Amino acid sequence: MSLLFAPALVAADGQWAALQQGGTCEAASKTVGASYKDRPAARASISFDAGGPRHGQFSARLSRVPRPGATVMLHIGDQPFMLMTQNDMAWSRGPKQEQAIIAAMRNSGGMRVEARSPGGGRIVDRYALDGAPLAIDAAAACAAGLANH
Template sequence: MALAAAAVPASARVLAASGSWAAVERNSGRSCEALSRSEILARKGREQARATFSFDRSAARRGQLYLVLSRPARPGAKALLSVADQTFLLATRGNHAWSRGPDQEAAIMTAVRRATDMRVRVRDSAGRGFSDRYLLPGAPTAIDAAAAACAPGM
C-alpha cells in the first residue's frame, strides 16, 4: 500500500487502493486513474517514476498507459514495455512514455491481469539503457475501479 500512497496526487480523491496500486478520481470526476510508482524510489531532486492508466468519463481515454520515466529518454527513442510474455512498443518524449492506441492499451491491461510485474526499458540521452520496474499486485483492482468510476454515462 505504501507504493500506491506515494503515487497519489494530493488533488485526487482515492477510490480504491490495493497492493501497490491506487485508483483515483480527478477533475470533479471527469477523469480517473489507476496508478503506482516504480519499485525503486527516486534519488533526491529527481522525479519519481510512475505508471498511470487513464480513463475519461467522455470515453476519450479508456485505459491509456502513461509513464513518467526515471530519466529522460534519448530523442527519438522508443520504450519497450514487458508485461508477462508480451512486449509493447511505446512512444517517448523526454521522461515520458505512453501507449499507442486503444488496441494496444487493451492488450496491456489484459497482460497486467496475469503478471506480477512490468518493466519499461529505454535508452537515455547518453545512450545508456535503463529500466523502471512496477509491481502489479493490486493493478487489476485499481484499473477496474478507475474504469467503473469514469464509465461513460455514469
Template structure:
C-alpha cells in the same frame, strides 16, 4: 507483506501531481491506487519498485480513463530522466512485449488495441518492466502488479 505494501501505497499517493482538492481516492491497495481527478479523468497509479532519491523524479505508471471515453486505459510512464530523442520504449508484461511512443521523460501506449492487450496481459502477470534508451544511459523501471487490476477496474468504473 502488508507492512511493505503500505509505504508503496503512500509513495504512489504522494507521487500524484494533482492537488488534493482536485481528486478523489477511489481505491488503494497493494502497490496501486486509483483516483478520480477533476475534468472527468480517472487514473490507476503505481510507482516503480525502486524509490527515487530525495529531490529526484519518482518513476510511475498510470492507466487513464475519461468520462467522455476519449481514454479507455491509456498507459503513461513517467521516467526519472529524458528518453534519447527518436528512441522508443519497450514494455514487457509477462511474455508479451509492447513498443511505446516516447517524448521527453514520458512514454505512452500507442492506441486502444494496444491498451486492451496490455490490460489483458497484466491481469496474468506479477510485474511489468519498461526499458528505453535514456539521455545518459539505459532506463529500466520495474513495476509490481499486486493490486493493479483492482485499481484499474476502480478507475474504469469511476469514469464509466
C-alpha cells in the same frame, strides 16, 4: 490531469491505487526502484476519461529522460509493447494495444519500462502488479459513474 484540485482516492490494493481528479479516473503506481531527489518518482498509470477520449490509456513517466529518438518499451511478463514518447513520458499507441496491455497486466506479477539514456546506458523502471486489476476496474467504474451523471 488537471492540477486544480488534489486527486481523490477511489480504491487501493497492493502497489496500485485508483484515483479521481476532475473528469479523469486512473489506476496508478510508483516504481519499486529508487527515485532521484531532483525529479518525481517514475510512475505508471491506466487512465479513463468520463465521456472523453481515454478508455484505458497506458502512460508512464520515466525515472530519467531517454536519449532523443530512443525507443521506449513496456515489458509485461514476456510480452513487449512499443510506446509513443515525448521527453520523459511514454504512452500506449491506441485502443487495441491498450486492451492488450490491460489483459497482460491482469496475468503477470510485474512489468518494466525500458529505454536508453542520453549517455547510452539503460533506463529500467520496474513495477509490481499486485493490486493492478482491482485499481484498473475501480478506475474504469469511476469514469463510467462520472459519465452517467
